[in-house]
Amino acid sequence: SQQGEEDPQALSIQEGENATMNCSYKTSINNLQWYRQNSGRGLVHLILIRSNEREKHSGRLRVTLDTSKKSSSLLITASRAADTASYFCATDAKAAGNKLTFGGGTRVLVKP
């Protein structure tokens, strides 16, 4: 069963614009992580936010977490063509035996 559900499923933007994607989950979590997957490649870890944190930054990435709404968002600012990829949220929840559970992903296309 999928703990995290990303929205939208796909996103197309122009280079330089911001990209925002959301992740909703069902049960209490210890942390939430975001990963990027380029076409035909493995997933790469981007950022981890713990349940007691509300916002975290890493370069052009900004992640927020709202545990009351059981949701997180990933914002990519000033997008580049190289940001074209699929983005996945993954939750670490006690209910899942502290094993990461991944959502279905958001496909982002950044047009030059």
Added chain:
Amino acid sequence: NAGVTQTPKFQVLKTGQSMTLQCAQDMNHNSMYWYRQDPGMGLRLIYYSASEGTTDKGEVPNGYNVSRLNKREFSLRLESAAPSQTSVYFCASSFQGNGEKLFFGSGTQLSVL
């Protein structure tokens, strides 16, 4: 620094054939995982190994077996492949497990005809 290495990258099997997917990590990680990725389904955990000598079932273990050969290597075996096992398989590792960030291999694309 190779990270997580998976072999093979591509494989085509006929229904009923068997094969083993190999995975090795050189980061001295204790925990290793096998996921499968299907369109629109995200990644689903097949089996994991929290530490050398232990293995446990994940969300979708049916039709698979695993071996944690040593701390570096974790293999996934399909004893009698079925078309439903057509998927992309990823191996991953983490230092201690328990919700830490994962390091992924580049995947094996498997087709079962």
